[in-house]
Amino acid sequence: MSDITTVNPATGEEIATYSRLSREEACAAVDKCHAAFEQWRLRSLDDRAQVIKNLGKALRDHKEELARLMTEEVGKLIGDSRDEVELCAAICDYTAANGPRELADEQRDPNNAGRGIVTYSPIGVIYGVQPWNFPAYQVIRYAIANLMTGNGVVLKHASNCTGSGLKIAEIFAEGGLPENLFTVLVIDHDTSDAIVEHDKVRGVTLTGSDGAGKHIAEAAGKVLKPLVLELGSNDAYLVLEDTDIDKAAEVCARARLYNNGQTCINGKRFIVTDKVYDAFLEKFVAKFEATRIGDPLAEDSDMGPMARRDLREDVQKQVDQSVEKGARIACGGEIPDGPGAFYPATVLVDVAPGQPAYDDEIFGPVASVIRAKNDEDAMRLANDSRYGLGGGILCGDTDRAIELAKTHFDTGMVFINTYGVADPSMPFGGVKNSGYGREHGGFGIKEFANAKAIFVGAE
Structure with missing residues (x-):
């Protein structure tokens, strides 16, 4: 033993x-x-x-x-x-x-x-x-x-x-x-x-x-x-047509990178309507590229290492397999030299079914950006998952988002125009797998x- x-x-x-x-x-x-x-x-x-x-x-x-x-x-x-x-x-x-x-x-x-x-x-x-x-x-x-x-x-x-x-x-x-x-x-x-x-x-x-x-x-x-x-889970965050792009990029970056990207209810798939896709992606990638990776005990670090080197290797394998099946790396995506288990803030685009970045949970600082035709298509893509823990909606019409969350989002938790981990006063849990x-x-x-x-x- x-x-x-x-x-x-x-x-x-x-x-x-x-x-x-x-x-x-x-x-x-x-x-x-x-x-x-x-x-x-x-x-x-x-x-x-x-x-x-x-x-x-x-x-x-x-x-x-x-x-x-x-x-x-x-x-x-x-x-x-x-x-x-x-x-x-x-x-x-x-x-x-x-x-x-x-x-x-x-x-x-x-x-x-x-x-x-x-x-x-x-x-x-x-x-x-x-x-x-x-x-x-x-x-x-x-x-x-x-x-x-x-x-x-x-x-x-x-x-x-x-x-x-x-x-x-x-x-x-x-x-x-x-x-x-x-x-x-x-x-x-x-x-x-x-x-x-x-x-x-x-x-x-x-x-x-x-x-x-x-x-x-x-x-x-x-x-x-x-x-x-x-x-x-592979929580989906919907970026709808009427969203504030600056706020959406900020919330979504935090949703993906919080806790070094190793949280069950991190945002993992970012489903963006065609109307705002290019503007959102530019600001989203800029947030990731500006992330300061370093000593987790230092007050000025934005992100520390992954928890173990073997977990980092698993993430790299999922990224590589996704790229082999058609995804593209917008930033990050390579294990850096040096000690520890550090991994860069990474954005994948052209993410589609059949790729680990679409189908599975990547438990590390890797965001999958998916283009949707419109708001309705975004909701369909969000629910196209075997998982159902959490998710998010970024939009201008809060009442409409609440209705989407109540009626159509097939998850246990939904965050509207915000990202959070847990609160003692609110139920925590999921559905499906x-x-x-x-x-x-x-x-x-x-x-x-x-x-x-x-x-x-x-x-």
Whole structure:
């Protein structure tokens, strides 16, 4: 059983080495989490909320320390890492303020009894398999919701941000979370499958590729475990005929390059109506060419490295295959010399079906620009995807865009004339091959809750 060694993607230097748990050790850790859950589930909603509020404070107290570690492990810009920790604390604040109301008993009037009560009960230990692109946020998103519900939480984090996962566990302990209630499992994939099957694990959540989602869904389905999946996407941003070109270019560049181009809901396909195509492309490419790539710890860098060199090689392969099938490089598109896993901000044009740039998710700073005949054709092209996580609309008529978003955009989230990552008050999740289930907005705390019906006879 090999150790895990984390590597700084900006320099190629090793950071730390961690020993993996054996299957027996990991299963014993789940048992301990379940024992902690048995006590936690009896705490009142208000008590749980107070602890979660304290966890938010602890995260803020350690913001700089955690932010720097995330930047060192995955190459995030230091400012983005700080923002991520602040978002995590805001999730704690929102959940503490709203969780007790969302989980409060509901009174009903059934026909077959004097009165009815719907109560939301915790179900047990929830197992989360999380990726590296947001080392803190991906963990906090599912962990805080489930702690509010009254569940226990175990985590398998991506190996290249193992230190961040363990640091969050330390911060939670300092914030007053009961021992073993949040447990990080440093394990391999085979042991992970055994954790899914563990009888004390009552639900599973994964954020990752659609391939990883299919694997986990099959494993969880065999043992009838409920599942939440947030998978990949190739989000489309529509640039319609009446848009403000300068604003559209700015929003779309941010949508593609945020977090070094490694975000599930980055804009990836930019579908531009013929009327404004040339003007938009000129300004869009200029934004990419002006992007300053450098040390993610430096305040003046616009973009840092990709998280790993092998991921950079995957992106280059997708770019090369797209070009072989007819795409053209407008800027970027070649791995630079030097240490680390840096990749340039890249724009591809003449993108069409059959190319990875059109069909698949490119998880790096590569934008696919697609020409549409008109606004209606742009909407058709946006939905021509096996994915459906997020998307965007850039236009002058906001009311029309809202109607398109509500009625025609086949995704879980739509951004109109803006780009954003997530907000604690709004549901987060997708459709089609982008997964199922929702987090945030009060929805996440009920995904792994038992909506229990209690019928009371006439009194």
